[in-house]
Amino acid sequence: MDPALKLITILIIAFEISFTQNLILNFIIIAFSLLILILNKIKIKSLLHILIIPIIPAIGIYSSQLINGSANYGIILATRVYAYVFLGATFTKTSSIEDLAFTLEQNFNLPSKFAYGVLGAFNLTETIKKEIKQIKMSATMRNLHLTFLSPTLYFKSIMSALNWSNLLAEGMTSHLFVENNPRTHFKIIHINKFDYVKIIITIVVVQLILIAF
Amino acid sequence: MATLNLKNLKFNYEDSKFPIFSNVSLEFKSNTISIIHGPSGCGKSTLLKIIARLYPKYNEGVTSGKILLNQKSINSINEISFRKKVAMMFQNPNQQFCMQNGYDELIFTMENLQLSKEQIVNKIDKAIKFGNIQQIISHPFDTLSGGEKQRMALSIIYAINPDIILLDEPFASVDYETRKIMINKLHQLKDMGKTIIIVDHDLSLYENIFNNLIIYHDNTFKSNSYETAIRKFKEFQLSSSIKCSIPDKQPIILSLKNLSISNGDKDLIKDSNINFYKGYTTLITGKNGSGKTSLFNTLIKNHSFDGEILLNQKSIKKIRSLKYYKKVGIIFQESEKQFIKLTVKEEIKLSIKKHNHKLFSQTEIDNFINSLGLTSLLDQVVYSLSEGQKKKLQILSMVIMGHSVLLLDEPFEGLDLKSIKAITNIIKLAKQRGQTQIIISHQRYQLEELIDFHVQLSNNKLEYKESF
Numbered sequence: 164m165d166p167a168l169k170l171i172t173i174l175i176i177a178f179e180i181s182f183t184q185n186l187i188l189n190f191i192i193i194a195f196s197l198l199i200l201i202l203n204k205i206k207i208k209s210l211l212h213i214l215i216i217p218i219i220p221a222i223g224i225y226s227s228q229l230i231n232g233s234a235n236y237g238i239i240l241a242t243r244v245y246a247y248v249f250l251g252a253t254f255t256k257t258s259s260i261e262d263l264a265f266t267l268e269q270n271f272n273l274p275s276k277f278a279y280g281v282l283g284a285f286n287l288t289e290t291i292k293k294e295i296k297q298i299k300m301s302a303t304m305r306n307l308h309l310t311f312l313s314p315t316l317y318f319k320s321i322m323s324a325l326n327w328s329n330l331l332a333e334g335m336t337s338h339l340f341v342e343n344n345p346r347t348h349f350k351i352i353h354i355n356k357f358d359y360v361k362i363i364i365t366i367v368v369v370q371l372i373l374i375a376f
Numbered sequence: 377m378a379t380l381n382l383k384n385l386k387f388n389y390e391d392s393k394f395p396i397f398s399n400v401s402l403e404f405k406s407n408t409i410s411i412i413h414g415p416s417g418c419g420k421s422t423l424l425k426i427i428a429r430l431y432p433k434y435n436e437g438v439t440s441g442k443i444l445l446n447q448k449s450i451n452s453i454n455e456i457s458f459r460k461k462v463a464m465m466f467q468n469p470n471q472q473f474c475m476q477n478g479y480d481e482l483i484f485t486m487e488n489l490q491l492s493k494e495q496i497v498n499k500i501d502k503a504i505k506f507g508n509i510q511q512i513i514s515h516p517f518d519t520l521s522g523g524e525k526q527r528m529a530l531s532i533i534y535a536i537n538p539d540i541i542l543l544d545e546p547f548a549s550v551d552y553e554t555r556k557i558m559i560n561k562l563h564q565l566k567d568m569g570k571t572i573i574i575v576d577h578d579l580s581l582y583e584n585i586f587n588n589l590i591i592y593h594d595n596t597f598k599s600n601s602y603e604t605a606i607r608k609f610k611e612f613q614l615s616s617s618i619k620c621s622i623p624d625k626q627p628i629i630l631s632l633k634n635l636s637i638s639n640g641d642k643d644l645i646k647d648s649n650i651n652f653y654k655g656y657t658t659l660i661t662g663k664n665g666s667g668k669t670s671l672f673n674t675l676i677k678n679h680s681f682d683g684e685i686l687l688n689q690k691s692i693k694k695i696r697s698l699k700y701y702k703k704v705g706i707i708f709q710e711s712e713k714q715f716i717k718l719t720v721k722e723e724i725k726l727s728i729k730k731h732n733h734k735l736f737s738q739t740e741i742d743n744f745i746n747s748l749g750l751t752s753l754l755d756q757v758v759y760s761l762s763e764g765q766k767k768k769l770q771i772l773s774m775v776i777m778g779h780s781v782l783l784l785d786e787p788f789e790g791l792d793l794k795s796i797k798a799i800t801n802i803i804k805l806a807k808q809r810g811q812t813q814i815i816i817s818h819q820r821y822q823l824e825e826l827i828d829f830h831v832q833l834s835n836n837k838l839e840y841k842e843s844f
């Protein structure tokens with residue numbers, strides 16, 4: 164499925180579950196996402212990751228509702244957390260960020276600058292992560308022990324990320340990227356007509372579940 | 377075919393009183409290779425970026441004077457047609473790549489050139505042949521060696537096929553053999569009618585292909601007569617190989633036992649045994665991509681390995697990182713990785729305050745700052761330094777720390793001879809005061825007086841050699 168359409172569908176569903184209280188829908192979403200993830204051969208390790216990490220907020224939310232005496236609502240909220248995480252995971256595990264940027268540029272008329280901005284932003288998180296590791300090591304060699312709470316660590320990594328994003332624009336220009344100039348596309352991304360059918364069916368099914376339960 | 381004229385060019389950073397250079401009037405014709413040479417920080421990269429119309433757009437500076445491309449002011453040319461005619465390779469390849477690997481970067485560039493799919497495929501094929509990048513084209517940039525990145529960057533410029541080619545230290549990280557091959561390719565491009573302008577601190581191998589040597593002098597860049605140029609080139613003639621001894625019974629500090637390391641599926645070092653000796657400077661050489669930097673990464677516990685590494689007879693796996701990094705320090709090939717602070721002064725102060733062993737007195741350090749030409753830069757932000765200035769600051773900050781073992785990864789990259797000499801003096805003094813040093817360098821100027829032993833990495837083995 165086209166990554167941009169997929170993202171839109173997921174956002175619609177996520178939006179809907181935040182305004183309705185339907186335990187069954189949450190479970191169906193989780194089960195369905197899980198099925199998609201398994202069909203896409205997700206690694207056991209990543210699966211455990213998305214199962215374990217939301218436990219703390221989910222339990223927290225559940226127990227705070229329990230104190231207020233509304234255990235049912237607590238379960239809905241807790242499963243909602245999982246539904247969000249699973250929806251997000253289905254997107255990130257089944258689509259590439261490059262394809263998302265490319266389809267936004269080619270099929271949704273987003274200016275190329277923004278499409279590459281999206282790409283840049285995703286790479287930036289990766290860059291900052293590596294940057295933090297690098298800075299910690301360089302600092303240790305200078306007898307400066309930065310912990311995760313040290314302001315220097317964040318100041319420095321933000322500085323270098325900012326510097327990097329300035330340089331990125333210059334680098335793109337040097338490789339002939341000129342704003343508003345037409346470009347060709349090596350990888351052409353067509354939206355399949357069935358993709359639209361899939362979105363509509365998915366959303367209708369979600370409404371039916373909401374009505375039925 | 378294109379001619380480029382600079383008329384009375386001057387450049388000022390907004391916050392500085394004096395121009396970086398002024399009165400620059402030069403002509404570059406087609407079918408020529410011009411070489412620009414000058415001390416680090418004199419404004420060579422700035423000059424190229426102004427010609428490439430990247431400055432003043434991407435920095436805070438003011439230019440005056442004229443730049444004419446085929447007698448037309450470059451600012452009057454539509455941007456994309458200008459970029460198709462004039463392309464520049466940056467001194468720091470990391471600052472030029474915007475995608476994840478060479479293949480995607482080439483596609484991105486060719487899409488900007490508005491080529492069709494078939495044309496792009498064709499261009500990529502040609503670029504691969506030109507730069508011999510088949511093996512590395514789809515590897516992520518952050519896994520490539522410095523020399524490989526430069527070959528990739530040059531191949532992309534070739535694929536753009538501009539009339540005017542600007543190259544900023546294009547061979548700073550490539551080995552001598554590759555340098556020879558690439559300079560030959562530039563010769564072919566010249567014969568095809570290109571106008572080539574190269575900034576290089578190293579003048580070796582240009583003697584037979586250059587048309588014009590431009591040297592920085594008195595705040596400006598000037599052409600030189602053929603005779604002066606030839607005389608200048610002579611300074612860079614490589615001495616034939618230099619003899620050194622093979623170590624024998626010196627006290628061992630680092631010992632590698634049955635060491636094997638690999639990078640992904642590529643074996644780099646296989647089952648090698650070697651010792652490094654206390655208080656000596658050992659040079660490590662090897663081809664681009666042979667695994668020298670990976671070996672250093674292994675020695676700073678940042679790369680997995682099989683076998684054993686002992687520091688003073690103790691397995692480094694058993695030494696905690698915090699303690700280990702007090703003993704073993706590294707000077708990274710990419711200078712920016714080393715910086716913690718914002719300005720030059722803060723960076724040096726940090727090292728003085730936090731050193732492990734006091735190797736130098738304050739007076740000595742002040743002298744170093746002076747001899748490295750950093751005195752007037754103390755308040756400058758580290759990111760805005762020229763590449764050579766970054767390198768010098770980086771080395772000074774790390775040497776002051778006084779590690780027992782210092783690893784230096786290409787410490788002379790992109791530096792002029794005067795700076796190399798100043799750095800060699802500092803490193804030598806640190807050695808006299810007890811430091812053990814291991815240096816990776818393909819650059820051989822001034823090495824004679826510094827190097828005690830030479831280890832070669834070839835065919836996945838580390839071995840002591842009698843010369844380098």
Ligand SMILES: Nc1ncnc2c1ncn2[C@@H]1O[C@H](COP(=O)(O)OP(=O)(O)OP(=O)(O)O)[C@@H](O)[C@H]1O
Binds near residue numbers: 391422467761762
């Ligand atoms: N934003 C800035 N403000 C003030 N000075 C700057 C700024 N950016 C760069 N400079 C200075 O401009 C000078 C020229 O830098 P440039 O990078 O052009 O030197 P270079 O000749 O290429 O040196 P190298 O051989 O080391 O690469 C340097 O002294 C540098 O410190």
Ligand SMILES: [Mg+2]
Binds near residue numbers: 421422544764
């Ligand atoms: Mg430079």
